[in-house]
């Protein structure tokens with residue numbers, strides 16, 4: 378058992394193997410435990426608390442492939458103090474990690490159904506492990522589609538994954554950006570518009586949505602317009618976190634603690650809270 | 657004419673429109689195609705037509721004098737291009753450029769406005785289809801202005 382699983386409040390030291398730049402403000406860290414042994418197993422949608430000693434911590438989703446043995450992977454967008462410090466860590470550097478925490482995407486429960494993944498911006502990071510899992514078990518699902526929106530073409534993440542996924546005949550991948558210069562030949566417009574053009578069986582479809590809250594609200598509207606049931610729509614919510622195990626109340630969201638009741642919620646669990654100014 | 661009617665009936669924009677109205681619209685419709693790179697219209701042009709897109713891709717672009725041109729939306733099969741024909745002063749708000757070979761049914765705005773004036777029910781039906789397009793574009797613009805994918809300050 379890894380140390381962090383033994384005591385969920387104690388970060389375990391991890392060594393950075395690679396710090397790869399994805400875009401001007403997003404990077405991916407590959408890490409492995411300093412003490413020999415495997416990284417803990419995780420489910421798609423779960424997150425870790427990443428520590429920079431002396432600076433603080435941040436909740437970051439695991440963005441790697443849970444079906445393969447590979448270093449623990451996190452894709453991080455520079456926001457403030459901690460993420461800026463994480464960006465500076467060089468290969469060989471050490472950081473602290475606690476986790477994995479949280480309720481994952483219902484990937485197993487979605488077997489036998491069509492699955493739509495709707496991602497906005499950095500929201501593709503928590504959805505990527507779900508996509509890897511769906512593809513590793515492709516024959517267990519109906520149609521699979523990814524709708525991914527970003528700010529500009531320069532902000533698109535995981536270009537080689539996108540290219541590979543686009544080349545498959547058993548997967549629909551639609552990408553749209555909010556604005557683009559003239560040399561971009563892809564789609565421009567809000568990501569919700571892509572949903573209307575997808576083909577799926579609304580009575581047998583599960584939708585996994587991750588992105589800024591307002592984008593998720595508009596996506597839900599569009600999914601419901603397309604007759605997907607509230608109980609089949611799942612959202613990954615974000616709030617500032619501290620303990621990540623339901624002790625401190627930092628991440629409270631109405632009656633829920635996002636760290637332990639989420640971050641993935643069924644839409645009807647959070648429906649009344651979405652869009653409220655202060656919850 | 658029969659072919660035009662068939663295409664119009666099948667297009668999502670005219671879903672469930674009574675046949676007599678589709679037939680009225682056929683009187684204002686023509687088949688058009690634009691090669692890749694063609695400007696279908698430019699900002700400020702008179703909005704004489706709107707287009708029911710059948711295939712291809714069109715970019716709506718805006719520019720600010722010398723600065724670079726920005727694409728604000730792309731449209732394709734199943735979409736409708738241009739609503740300015742219905743709203744005075746009937747002028748285009750952006751450039752529309754075909755990004756690839758694009759096929760469409762062009763509807764003569766002036767001809768349609770006359771028909772709507774003669775038959776308010778047709779006007780109502782068209783309004784009920786055009787207003788959601790305008791609302792959609794307004795919402796999309798709001799989201800784009802909010803820069804939802806930017807880091808919260």
Ligand SMILES: Cc1cc2nc3c(=O)[nH]c(=O)nc-3n(C[C@H](O)[C@H](O)[C@H](O)COP(=O)(O)OP(=O)(O)OC[C@H]3O[C@@H](n4cnc5c(N)ncnc54)[C@H](O)[C@@H]3O)c2cc1C
Pocket residue numbers: 424433434435436437438439452453454455456457458459460461499502503614615616617618640808809
């Ligand atoms: C479950 C979960 C999973 C996450 N997964 C990822 C991920 O995979 N990749 C990634 O880059 N980020 C992820 N985040 C967001 C990440 O935790 C924050 O961006 C990070 O804590 C910011 O820390 P900071 O010290 O760099 O910035 P701070 O200085 O703390 O904040 C900078 C700005 O970001 C805002 N902010 C801080 N934390 C959050 C938050 N949780 N939600 C929304 N806004 C916030 C602040 O209000 C402030 O305006 C996740 C958050 C949660 C709760």
Ligand code: FES
Pocket residue numbers: 617618619620621622623624625626627628629634635636637
């Ligand atoms: S972060 Fe402490 S209760 Fe959720």
